[in-house]
Amino acid sequence: MTRRLARLLPRRRRSSRIPRRLTALVLALVLLPLLPATALAADPPVPPPSSPAARSAVAAMQPGWNLGNTYDAIPDETSWGNPPVTRALFQKVKSQGFKSIRLPVTWGIHQGSAPDYRIDAAWMAKVRQVVDLALSEDLYVLLNMHHDSWMWVNTLSTDHDTVLTRYTATWTQIAAEFRDRSPRLALESINEPTFSDTAGDDENYRLLAELNKVFHRIVRGSGGGNANRLLVLPTLYTNADQGRLDALATELADLRDPMVATTVHFYGWWPFSVNIAGYTRFDATSEQDLTGTFDRVHNAFTARGIPVVIGEYALLAYDHNRPGIIQRGEQRKYFEFLGDYARRRNLTTMLWDAGQFLNRTTLQWRDAELFGQIRASWTTRSGTASSDMVFVPKSGAVTSQELTLNLNGTDFQGLRHGSRPLLRGRDYTVSGNRLTLTAAALTALVGDRAHGVNATLEARFSRGVPWRIDVISHDRPVLSSASGNTGGLSVPTQFRGDMLATMEAKYDDGGNAGPADWTSYQQWDTAFSAYTGDAIKLTAEFFTSLRDNARVTLTFHFWSGAKVTYHVTKSGSTVTGSPA
Template structure:
């Protein structure tokens, strides 16, 4: 390569990280990591420079490495490099080893370099990381067993609806293309592991080889390498393949098994020499169609998991001891499913295995049906029971558990209002605590409803703050995060019951002002009461909606935000329409819809889920506060008797209940407001 003329005659040692190239580490055991780096500017001229980077691996031997660092100045760029594969995204620079220097034994070194440009200044990078390990010159122990590895993965995040999306490419389900900047941002939020779901169904060829598309495999490898360079533990799998073709195994066992084995053989070979922080998961949410039931499903899943284990281990390299993750049938924690997977572990007798289950909440609460609008004892019991069964079956027997996906089914930024915010906060606060107390690693399922991947901002910062806090501490909550005050009635004192969760109440704050106990509020046991005078001041001009918020603060965790809301009783108006489009004109008047009941004149339940009068939010009805309507869905009318009046009872969060009668006649619907 032709070099530019040297303007700066002397070599500038810009930074030496750790002990530099002279470092000689003690012999490294099989479970250590460590590195040192020397960075030197060799020549510089206006707007450009060359730099040399010398790397020494002082830990265990590595097969395949990526060095990562950040330029301190926004104008610094790598234009070309040598002895490594160089890439840059924003300030982050990565250099991956090539064939001739891709492996580094203990105390082995390699030197790489690049030509760069600079703008206002050209400072040296402040820190470097090799395969995610900070290059300080020190040797750090890596987790010695599966239990330690899984503990080091806490907390985790799912890159959902990207590489698992079914369609033309990874953007098919609405998320932008994955970038290094996205992964950097997620890492900066405190996540230590990332699950990268991958769907391979339409990304490989026909039998017998089922050759994976090279471009797709390279793209997956690229994202994996970025994540490893960020210091993540990374988990990849076969994702929607589970219901696209693996589920046909009862009727097509040989072909499914051949295809499954072909994919994992290729993946094991492709990632054979990757860092031990790369983790393989055999299959996502396995299910089998047309079979004879759970017992057959247990046998088929055991066959897949066993074959996966055999293929990966036999491929050698880092795969000989790589952490492998095996799911239960449907990836749920019913005791029979846990016991069946435990039998597989007992037979494999491999210390580098982990179990995985998923959890999306007590179903009636998670989708808002059957009147389960609150995080109550039934919701808590379901949560605790799920985690406790997984803990008792696996963790107490030395097998780590990864909650590979968790969330709430009805929590979707495209379907606002299904779940009340305060009740959602209680759920995530409790889940974090109960998982942590049982040594279960959690991986948040995020398909875009938590982190906006375009703006790299949390859609609900308070919710993420609660989730993050739950990783280390409990937070206090209350019976509600809403205080409804009649807009026209007399203002009175308002009370909430605190749930301390082992914390101590520290006080109330309004903005930057501390409220005064005795004057603004009182506390009797766990009953917190805002005085009438304080409520009068807080509601201000009493405009409909949230007038202001106050914060209850506790000794640990995040504050509990309480909205002070002015409202009048909502008003519904007569309407006509069709079963495919029926909207009730509604004046919400500061109130919010909680749920809806549907009953015939004789008191029997109407509509879908006829075992309950309370219908499923969004599936059968949906408020639109912006347009001032409540939309009744086709799914409701599909299961309503023609000509039979149905009384709908709308329950609002203020406590208001309003009835409305609808009658279907063929495809036509009439609606009448209650005049009482």
Template structure:
């Protein structure tokens, strides 16, 4: 380590240490000692000499303006008495070099005393994104749970694997290999959550002995992961609804089983690296309770039992980070308050809270017209993240978003969530979690990473995730521009969401488009000229004719598909409630959602609180076959008689169709 630092003879001393560094990233610890009169509320400011950026902080709120960085106190460390020291830390990004800041100011006063900061030897950036960092991130000392959880950012779930029932490959994923883990690590992930369902892999009462073959396999993958440099989190996963949920009515048996499993696991991993983390139970839930308040009490009992049990096994378990969920891993305030009370009663410095986040439900599954990343989706996101920050992080308790994604984003069910709207969600989740110091672990059951081929199913989706770990990206009101084939080509506009960036241009096939003749920008309104669109649509074949990119001062480019279309056309059909498909010539358009109403205007079908039905669950487009399928699940809740359908397409086109149901017979025609 090479020392450097700053001190204020008039009042402060700063010790800055870059305790770990890897290609493109580093961890820094900062200690501020007050040498003057007591300080209530502090702001430490500096400039990085090499353009570094703070990506995640703990024990302080860190913001940047231009090249100036400011760390401000949290509610719990605002006071610095004379000769007292307050500490905080952060993860950062760098390129080229990672020099320590030369000067600091505390509340506007320069710290000018003896230097006491340090940085690790300079390391060149990795030449290849497929190469793992040469060294693993350092492990913060026990008692600094906030730093440990921050060092786990970002995280990835090995979903639908060891949590699958009954075995590792039962839910469609291949056997986990060290090559897979190496690949995930090389992509920049620093922690891995390994959900494990134990129900089918242990013996009977009273010992509930875990099958040694299964336990050895879990240990093998844990050890591989640790060797790759991951922080690793294991848990009891679908046990939550297989048997733990009976806790209210079968207390003795459930508690005995719970204790037996965690006793064996704690013993098995007692001396493993502190980078191994235990999570008490996934998404705890109970049957037969009077409500969530009773559920909160039951979760508290299990979490408390878990902490006491693990701690008494000693070794590294005495200070291992333990992760405790809320009821249902919910972000509702009542659930958060209940867990906060439990953590306060435990008086344990090595605890973290966890919740899951799958977004605003109508958007997450595309029901009730939830097709876009709109104000409701944003409010749900920021509200949840504000609550967990204020309840836990502001009090020095770290938070892990143990699972996040959208529920129905899946490569096997394309079109449920429009790609551009999903990208906006990804960008927002990354940003809002980062500025609130929340560690995120994406749920990947195979919908993001093709584990057989070790490639991202949609590289653009992963690129947006990765960019979000350190910066913001610009987006737009849409990633599609629909150009009607039946009308003359005219100029089209898109609203840019700059997200703190600045627009730098448009390009097509690697060539920059020309400002003025190809596009214009007025504030945040981007206009594509008729001349440019005429050139881009070419012969105007149905579908995507060209894809252009909007580029910004930082983050990933925003892709925009130029689509030629005509209004879709539908035909008459007959069928049954088990098999009914509407012949549809899509003409280059894509289906966004469907409404269903009876002849009297009331809502028809499932979820009759809304006219908009659930995409894929109730209806499904088949573009290859040229049909829209109405599912048996839809008809099972439709009364006999006439039903009017309205199909909404991404071009903005709406077409109507009606059918008559009589028993199991269905007859339909366009209107």
């Protein structure tokens, strides 16, 4: 992925997760039901419930916001594109309804050598200052150990004593520094724990349990406010697969500490979250992945009185610098659904923001409409629709267009164009959940039918935020011949008001072509992209994966429903492309 994306996403999301996720999917859907009962793990011990104080604190932290890619950045706070932290930032965050911040911190690059592993005094002072700034604004703070997880903690299995000594020294210093801070400061043992060169999950679980127990012993033993401070413990990879949850439940049963909470992360159904395998919409599969995840977490912990923090949530490929990977309306449906279901399952959510949501220089939301959807989801549902786009051909007859309303328990109140309400019966009709825009209304809205958005409507509901609908004039996109090399190919494209949704790639023999050879629908950015108004780009990674001198047929799928085919061939280091 690009360096810009690397700065915007947390460390785990800068590496490929395809092999592990595919393996997990196969096990979950195919292999696991075939295993004999004796191969399944025994039920984990039932951990005792957390105290009312712990549950109250986690509830009071809802909703939360991550100060991502700042104190976790490498090597320093501004290295990944964000400005220094100011009081005004926390005032803005609080004014937008957030009750807590998660403060990811990478400690290891600011430490001295063995045996003391002394944390640089200036770095500790910076962390202390930002904690105090947030606390002074009446925000809860969740402070953690972040990218250390993959920088040095992950070698615990092969360098056990050295890693454990360093981990102990690091948390001993952090605990001493913050032992007398407000109880609104909580501590998280480690971010997205992962271990290298292990024999498998049983060893991974044992190593994580050892780390969490050391963390618990150090913090509780440091006295002061730490004796009863809220401690947050992650699952392996902060993943919500049942085995990860069961392993953490076993840890909690062993610790028997009433002031603990648990944490997992959630970035959506993986194919949808990165635009691969044709998952361009927040569909029933994506919904089921989300509800299944939150149900498992609820059943494992919150139903037993143990609070849960979704310590990070967003979409893996969401990036304001790269619009189009996940279509705007589909993003909104995802965040609307997530906020509501988390609320129904009593989960505290913390938005992962590495600068892609809140511009920390201007203190303005990069997409105010999207944030409005997120904020509304904390308290209520909003109506949506099957799409936020209505396409009208540039030439030829204008016909009526239909959308399906997702009422989500609301009542449809009507349509507006700017300050003008559209008239029901003349401009639109509603039958059940079907909204139809009439040909007469669309004709007036598109005007001279210039390519692109000609009008924007608002569908209003009895609760939540309005649903935006763009009325777009379009023609079938036109792609032109191109030649280049395996470093990448820019295909001249006249989009003519349309937008690219995804790309299929197949050889003439019917086999899938591209880096993801398990699907014909390739991944946005890995195989292709479309960020400019004049070209579709095919990547070096795409051409590296192709067979030599074998023609590949690309099918570009556009949001209007148009499909355009195109041929490419690689011959040595030369590539050529032409319309089908």
